[in-house]
Amino acid sequence: MILLLIFLLASLLQQYGTEAESSDVSKLQLSNIKEPNQESVQEKVLTVSGEGMIHSPDFPHTYPRDTMLVWRLVAADNMRIQLTFDENFGLEDPEDGICYDFVEIEDPTEKTILGRWCGSQSAPTSQKSKGSQVIVRFISDEYFPSEPGFCLHYSLLTASEPEATTQPPPSLQGVEELLEAVAVLSTVEDVMKYLEPERWQLDMEELYKPTWHVLGKSFILNRKARGADLNLLREEVRLYSCTPRNYSVSLREELKRTDVIFWPSCLLVKRCGGNCACCSHRCIDCQCVPARVTKKYHEQVLLLRHRGGGRSLQKSMTDVALEHHEECSCVCKDDQD
Numbered sequence: 047m048i049l050l051l052i053f054l055l056a057s058l059l060q061q062y063g064t065e066a067e068s069s070d071v072s073k074l075q076l077s078n079i080k081e082p083n084q085e086s087v088q089e090k091v092l093t094v095s096g097e098g099m100i101h102s103p104d105f106p107h108t109y110p111r112d113t114m115l116v117w118r119l120v121a122a123d124n125m126r127i128q129l130t131f132d133e134n135f136g137l138e139d140p141e142d143g144i145c146y147d148f149v150e151i152e153d154p155t156e157k158t159i160l161g162r163w164c165g166s167q168s169a170p171t172s173q174k175s176k177g178s179q180v181i182v183r184f185i186s187d188e189y190f191p192s193e194p195g196f197c198l199h200y201s202l203l204t205a206s207e208p209e210a211t212t213q214p215p216p217s218l219q220g221v222e223e224l225l226e227a228v229a230v231l232s233t234v235e236d237v238m239k240y241l242e243p244e245r246w247q248l249d250m251e252e253l254y255k256p257t258w259h260v261l262g263k264s265f266i267l268n269r270k271a272r273g274a275d276l277n278l279l280r281e282e283v284r285l286y287s288c289t290p291r292n293y294s295v296s297l298r299e300e301l302k303r304t305d306v307i308f309w310p311s312c313l314l315v316k317r318c319g320g321n322c323a324c325c326s327h328r329c330i331d332c333q334c335v336p337a338r339v340t341k342k343y344h345e346q347v348l349l350l351r352h353r354g355g356g357r358s359l360q361k362s363m364t365d366v367a368l369e370h371h372e373e374c375s376c377v378c379k380d381d382q383d
Contacts, residue, residue, distance in 0.1 A: 089181075094121040094200060099132075102149070102184055102195030106134050109147075109195040112188040118154075121178045125202045129180065131169040132197035138190050139165045144251060146189070149196045152181040159248045166192070174203065229324070233277045283324060288334035290316040290371045297346070297366060307349035308366070315342075315368050322376035329378035336371040343367050 092098070100117050102109040121127050129151060138147035145164035152159050155177025163170045173180075182198060231237050238246035295315055297308040318334045325332035343365040350360040 089116045089118050091118045091120060094119050094125075094127055094202060097199065097201045099197055099199045100182060101132075101197035102186075104195070105197050106194030108191050108193040109137075109184075109186055111186055111191050113184070113186045115184045117182045119180045119182070119200055121202055123178050124205050125178055126205050127175040127178070127180045128201045128203050129173045129175075129182075130199045130201075131163075131172070132199065133169050134194045135163075135169040135196050136166040136192050136194050137164045137196065138186070138192045147186040147192065148184075149198075150183040150185075152183070153177060154179050154181055159245045161245065162248050162251065163196075178205075232280070235277075286320070287324070288318065288320045288322050288374045288376050290374055291319040293317040293319070295368070300368065301366065305350070309347040309349065313344055313366075313368065316370040316372070318371045318374035320374075325376050325378045331379040332376055333379050334374055335377045336373070337375040338371070338373040340370050340372055341367045342370050 092100070100119075103113065103115075104110070119127055137145075137149065140146070145162060148162050148164040150159060150162040151173050153176050155175070160173050160175075160180075161170060184196070227240065228237055231240060235246065235250065238249045242249050292314050293316075294312045296312055298304055298306070298311070318336050320334050322332040322334050344367075346364055346366050348362050348364040350362070
């Protein structure tokens with residue numbers, strides 16, 4: 047009886063060991079499946095001594111999903127790297143202004159992103175490194191790969207002497223100077239180009255990125271939509287704060303004719319009106335003034351007393367010319383003075 051119990055116990059232990067070994071093998075197989083993507087994250091260093099190219103996998107055909115590739119191009123210290131995109135360019139289109147499949151160029155010398163591109167628009171413009179190195183990243187998510195991908199041709203340029211700048215960069219300008227410069231710009235894109243001309247596209251993406259963690263493409267409601275159109279808001283101020291508006295004027299006062307009677311006695315004319323709060327920051331008195339004036343003729347009944355006296359009135363039809371303001375603008379009265 048004891049021998050039987052020992053035999054059964056040994057059989058159970060052997061079966062448990064076999065299952066544990068099988069589980070370990072499965073985990074090892076899953077780990078091996080993920081290794082290619084982990085290896086693709088590793089940075090590939092290329093020494094640039096002439097012309098060459100880097101491209102997305104399988105270019106000009108559909109690139110694989112869920113891929114991340116990084117190239118570091120290294121040239122001599124006295125050389126710069128010119129990057130030119132092939133005309134065949136196409137990655138997954140952005141959603142809500144965010145690129146999920148993209149190629150990105152970084153300048154490690156100044157730790158700045160020169161640009162990030164996606165979609166199927168025309169090929170991006172050429173880029174030039176400020177130092178002797180440049181980093182290129184290609185990332186695709188697990189959804190909707192596209193074609194043909196991208197291809198970057200690189201070549202060498204001789205480093206040139208830095209050009210003398212007459213105006214300090216925006217980061218070194220005072221608040222007043224920066225306010226004056228930004229106030230005349232028309233769109234958010236123009237503001238970003240002025241502040242960061244070499245990475246304004248990336249700044250635009252960052253501006254509208256969700257402030258919370260995005261779990262995946264299926265969580266569409268968790269993406270930060272471009273709610274307020276800032277360009278439209280600014281344009282509305284320009285269009286409607288100081289505009290031609292309907293005003294009723296007394297013809298006798300407008301024409302300074304107190305010896306006659308007009309009928310109708312009042313007319314509607316377009317005259318500039320509204321407030322002006324967005325003149326130059328240093329302006330004390332900002333006024334809404336006409337920028338374009340036209341004269342329009344209005345038919346009226348004119349009643350005029352006879353010079354010889356009498357109780358009857360001289361009646362006639364006449365055309366009265368009145369000024370109409372077609373366009374208005376905010377002008378600083380201090381500047382006019």
